[in-house]
Amino acid sequence: xxxxxxxxxxxxxxxxxxxxxxxxxxxxxxxxxxxxxxxxxxxxxxxxxxxxxxxxxxxxxxxxxxxxxxxxxxxxxxxxxxxxxxxxxxxxxxxxxxxxxxxxxxxxxxxxxxxxxxxxxxxxxxxxxxxxxxxxxxxxxxxxxxxxxxxxxxxxxxxxxxxxxxxxxxxxxxxxxxxxxxxxxxxxxxxxxxxxxxxxxxxxxxxxxxxxxxxxxxxxxxxxxxxxxxxxxxxxxxxxxxxxxxxxxxxxxxxxxxxxxxxxxxxxxxxxxxxxxxxxxxxxxxxxxxxxxxxxxxxxxxxxxxxxxxxxxxxxxxxxxxxxxxxxxxxxxxxxxxxxxxxxxxxxxxxxxxxxxxxxxxxxxxxxxxxxxxxxxxxxxxxxxxxxxxxxxxxxxxxxxxxxxxxxxxxxxxxxxxxxxxxxxxxxxxxxxxxxxxxxxxxxxxxxxxxxxxxxxxxxxxxxxxxxxxxxxxxxxxxxxxxxxxxxxxxxxxxxxxxxxxxxxxxxxxxxxxxxxxxxxxxxxxxxxxxxxxxxxxxxxxxxxxxxxxxxxxxxxxxxxxxxxxxxxxxxxxxxxxxxxxxxxxxxxxxxxxxxxxxxxxxxxxxxxxxxxxxxxxxxxxxxxxxxxxxxxxxxxxxxxxxxxxxxxxxxxxxxxxxxxxxxxxxxxxxxxxxxxxxxxxxxxxxxxxxxxxxxxxxxxxxxxxxxxxxxxxxxxxxxxxxxxxxxxxxxxxxxxxxxxxxxxxxxxxxxxxxxxxxxxx
Amino acid sequence: xxxxxxxxxxxxxxxxxxxxxxxxxxxxxxxxxxxxxxxxxxxxxxxxxxxxxxxxxxxxxxxxxxxxxxxxxxxxxxxxxxxxxxxxxxxxxxxxxxxxxxxxxxxxxxxxxxxxxxxxxxxxxxxxxxxxxxxxxxxxxxxxxxxxxxxxxxxxxxxxxxxxxxxxxxxxxxxxxxxxxxxxxxx
Numbered sequence: 001x002x003x004x005x006x007x008x009x010x011x012x013x014x015x016x017x018x019x020x021x022x023x024x025x026x027x028x029x030x031x032x033x034x035x036x037x038x039x040x041x042x043x044x045x046x047x048x049x050x051x052x053x054x055x056x057x058x059x060x061x062x063x064x065x066x067x068x069x070x071x072x073x074x075x076x077x078x079x080x081x082x083x084x085x086x087x088x089x090x091x092x093x094x095x096x097x098x099x100x101x102x103x104x105x106x107x108x109x110x111x112x113x114x115x116x117x118x119x120x121x122x123x124x125x126x127x128x129x130x131x132x133x134x135x136x137x138x139x140x141x142x143x144x145x146x147x148x149x150x151x152x153x154x155x156x157x158x159x160x161x162x163x164x165x166x167x168x169x170x171x172x173x174x175x176x177x178x179x180x181x182x183x184x185x186x187x188x189x190x191x192x193x194x195x196x197x198x199x200x201x202x203x204x205x206x207x208x209x210x211x212x213x214x215x216x217x218x219x220x221x222x223x224x225x226x227x228x229x230x231x232x233x234x235x236x237x238x239x240x241x242x243x244x245x246x247x248x249x250x251x252x253x254x255x256x257x258x259x260x261x262x263x264x265x266x267x268x269x270x271x272x273x274x275x276x277x278x279x280x281x282x283x284x285x286x287x288x289x290x291x292x293x294x295x296x297x298x299x300x301x302x303x304x305x306x307x308x309x310x311x312x313x314x315x316x317x318x319x320x321x322x323x324x325x326x327x328x329x330x331x332x333x334x335x336x337x338x339x340x341x342x343x344x345x346x347x348x349x350x351x352x353x354x355x356x357x358x359x360x361x362x363x364x365x366x367x368x369x370x371x372x373x374x375x376x377x378x379x380x381x382x383x384x385x386x387x388x389x390x391x392x393x394x395x396x397x398x399x400x401x402x403x404x405x406x407x408x409x410x411x412x413x414x415x416x417x418x419x420x421x422x423x424x425x426x427x428x429x430x431x432x433x434x435x436x437x438x439x440x441x442x443x444x445x446x447x448x449x450x451x452x453x454x455x456x457x458x459x460x461x462x463x464x465x466x467x468x469x470x471x472x473x474x475x476x477x478x479x480x481x482x483x484x485x486x487x488x489x490x491x492x493x494x495x496x497x498x499x500x501x502x503x504x505x506x507x508x509x510x511x512x513x514x515x516x517x518x519x520x521x522x523x524x525x526x527x528x529x530x531x532x533x534x535x536x537x538x539x540x541x542x543x544x545x546x547x548x549x550x551x552x553x554x555x556x557x558x559x560x561x562x563x564x565x566x567x568x569x570x571x572x573x574x575x576x577x578x579x580x581x582x583x584x585x586x587x588x589x590x591x592x593x594x595x596x597x598x599x600x601x602x603x604x605x606x607x608x609x610x611x612x613x614x615x616x617x618x619x620x621x622x623x624x625x626x627x628x629x630x631x632x633x634x635x636x637x638x639x640x641x642x643x644x645x646x647x648x649x650x651x652x653x654x655x656x657x658x659x660x661x662x663x664x665x666x667x668x669x670x671x672x673x674x675x676x677x678x679x680x681x682x683x684x685x686x687x688x689x690x691x692x693x694x695x696x697x698x699x700x701x702x703x704x705x706x707x708x709x710x711x712x713x714x715x716x717x718x719x720x721x722x723x724x725x726x727x728x729x730x731x732x733x734x735x736x737x738x739x740x741x742x743x744x745x746x747x748x749x750x751x752x753x754x755x756x757x758x759x760x761x762x
Numbered sequence: 763x764x765x766x767x768x769x770x771x772x773x774x775x776x777x778x779x780x781x782x783x784x785x786x787x788x789x790x791x792x793x794x795x796x797x798x799x800x801x802x803x804x805x806x807x808x809x810x811x812x813x814x815x816x817x818x819x820x821x822x823x824x825x826x827x828x829x830x831x832x833x834x835x836x837x838x839x840x841x842x843x844x845x846x847x848x849x850x851x852x853x854x855x856x857x858x859x860x861x862x863x864x865x866x867x868x869x870x871x872x873x874x875x876x877x878x879x880x881x882x883x884x885x886x887x888x889x890x891x892x893x894x895x896x897x898x899x900x901x902x903x904x905x906x907x908x909x910x911x912x913x914x915x916x917x918x919x920x921x922x923x924x925x926x927x928x929x930x931x932x933x934x935x936x937x938x939x940x941x942x943x944x945x946x947x948x949x
Contacts, residue, residue: 014885016882019890020890021878024878024879024881024890024897025869025878028890032825114787188889189836189891189924238889240888240891240925241889242925272829273832273833273836486890487888655931656885658885658931659888662929665928689831695929696920696921697920697924697933700929702930703930
């Protein structure tokens with residue numbers, strides 16, 4: 001009889017998160033909770049205008065302000081004054097031209113954060129404002145003001161597959177509709193925060209609230225002119241990220257590190273909410289025009305999709321986001337003739353970047369909406385049109401990739417239809433709506449497809465490492481390259497290791513991610529941590545396990561194959577020994593009980609000119625159904641219920657999966673209905689939680705969550721990712737339900753009460 | 763050409779650390795404040811515009827009290843003042859004079875521990891930044907209403923934002939804690 005305390009195999013169950021007890025007790029240590037002796041506090045001075053030529057940054061007033069220790073500008077940067085997640089195209093501190101409101105001009109160090117902020121306001125900037133470019137379509141017209149010398153078009157990415165003209169000629173019905181999709185703010189509860197510590201040995205340590213310590217390491221090294229080996233980045237407990245702490249934290253980290261390096265003291269830089277919203281990246285605004293054609297049998301025969309991506313003032317991750325938009329532009333649907341034209345455009349708006357779904361939620365909303373219109377044109381129920389075109393094993397994606405395994409798209413959709421009682425609910429709602437009255441009810445469905453792990457274009461960063469030590473007492477110390485952002489990655493990876501080594505889950509300790517502990521494992525993004533860090537940790541565990549079995553076999557006089565490690569016990573037939581006795585014995589016998597694990601998927605072929613090739617290692621499918629009630633007088637939409645069905649390969653931690661789905665669904669609902677970041681002439685008008693509301697507990701509907709398990713051969717225990725798939729279809733499903741309730745076309749996202757009333761009055 | 767003070771037009775200058783009021787927390791004559799925090803009495807001099815949040819975090823070591831927005835919208839800075847949930851980022855420290863302040867670090871009774879366990883067991887904790895405030899708001903609810911309806915739970919926690927969980931697990935945690943309380947701890 002195994003006690004819970006000794007249990008090593010929790011797969012498919014819901015063990016307690018490793019970090020939950022300290023979090024409920026208030027013992028978590030986020031960056032701003034750390035106080036170092038002799039530490040200074042920093043504040044940034046940012047551009048007074050979203051597009052302006054900066055002539056002079058006069059810091060004298062700030063230098064003489066109370067408590068100020070130093071003020072630095074571009075002239076003080078010891079290394080390269082350039083940052084940028086993919087290409088270093090952005091100045092750390094502006095030299096000549098500011099291209100958005102978050103561009104930095106100076107950093108002020110003082111004895112308190114408040115004094116640093118007050119002094120920052122005394123920096124005088126003389127500058128000549130330029131015309132502001134805010135529309136990604138007009139930005140490409142002749143005569144538009146140029147944001148970069150090379151023009152406002154960052155890149156035109158294409159997918160060219162088959163012959164769309166020939167395809168449209170075969171179409172019995174076509175649709176041509178344009179969708180306007182607005183920003184989303186991440187609204188992680190902990191704003192950006194970082195501490196930089198100049199070490200006595202000439203190295204720099206950076207601690208912060210961040211998603212990708214290896215990105216930060218590179219940025220800090222560049223700005224300080226240091227080799228990577230002299231920059232150490234440690235992730236602190238991080239209060240949410242959702243993509244928002246992938247690219248951006250490198251910038252405040254580089255600022256703080258530069259200041260700390262120059263002043264020779266630790267420097268803390270913590271943003272307030274307004275600063276965070278204005279300066280950090282957002283889910284990209286996009287305009288998407290969809291032209292779809294289907295034959296009489298309801299099969300897609302042609303798709304031409306044009307996407308305009310509002311990048312903001314710099315490249316950032318926009319080309320990578322657009323790559324994912326392209327591959328997911330037609331969602332989980334197959335079509336032999338596809339043309340996708342994605343134009344990534346510089347503007348003076350807020351900075352577009354990584355956000356849960358990474359370009360897929362936008363295209364999913366557009367394509368699901370266009371499929372509904374196409375179904376109406378064909379006089380088919382929309383779920384039927386969608387089912388007829390779903391990709392499955394053996395089918396080709398828009399990038400021409402054959403799906404090899406684990407693609408239960410139809411199973412997900414049919415389960416969602418059944419569990420939501422879709423047809424019957426739609427009929428009931430139609431009956432309610434026919435009665436008139438102040439409310440309308442609606443139900444909507446959306447499918448999604450998401451490529452797990454990095455795109456072929458980023459596969460050079462995919463390799464992931466883990467370092468594992470089995471200590472003499474039978475406990476396990478583990479360092480992984482992926483970060484814990486709240487999603488539960490550390491617990492899931494610990495579960496895999498505990499099961500492999502037979503040690504109790506509670507005896508696996510995952511250390512905060514630290515560039516000094518683990519090799520560069522790429523970013524914690526793309527729903528890749530379970531697969532990448534999980535496989536790397538399993539690789540390390542298997543190495544040490546083989547050594548343990550060697551010793552156990554000799555000790556118990558048994559064949560290697562007969563040894564079983566489980567629930568803190570070593571078993572060989574009827575013989576047993578406590579697992580800690582084995583680890584102690586290994587230690588005494590000087591067996592190396594540490595190992596590095598590594599995992600990288602096989603190489604993928606990719607042709608950037610045609611957007612054709614093996615875009616991703618594996619795809620996740622899923623379907624969500626939403627029911628809504630629309631109040632015709634207030635314009636308010638309430639989501640009553642969501643049914644979420646997700647293909648996860650294999651359930652590892654059930655509670656963590658459900659938590660990801662419920663959280664992702666509500667973020668999607670917020671984006672669909674209430675989160676409207678109003679940016680006028682490059683200036684956000686509601687960069688705070690009062691005017692940019694995110695969902696509260698009163699907005700959260702009941703979410704019925706189901707998982708479909710078709711194991712992924714290369715996944716740890718068969719698992720795929722869930723972080724992003726959980727959000728991707730939510731907004732599309734909710735807005736399909738609004739369409740069902742009101743009969744409005746619903747081509748704008750978000751559909752706030754104001755917009756809905758405006759549409760109803762037309 | 764124009765000359766503009768860099769951030770004065772935006773709200774960025776308000777936000778954190780007392781600058782909210784437009785008046786420096788350095789300014790004004792000090793005021794003596796006596797309060798009890800998590801059972802320990804304190805008597806200290808504060809400036810008129812010092813926020814309760816900053817005094818708790820920076821002078822009394824209560825770093826479990828979080829700052830998420832600095833303007834009373836997110837609830838991460840929730841503490842209990844004489845048992846009532848308040849937002850310490852929009853209170854001046856002197857407003858807590860004579861009161862009993864409770865942070866999550868001060869919870870220790872079996873009932874409070876059961877509530878914390880309920881959060882752990884229901885999967886109501888992800889990044890954890892909102893958790894101290896939510897636990898305190900839930901404690902205040904259960905202290906005055908040991909058997910709340912789901913609707914009462916939602917309304918009591920409506921001032922505490924969580925961006926990770928979607929809230930369902932939080933509702934479940936509080937309901938479970940209430941049931942445990944009515945069935946077990948206090949028969």
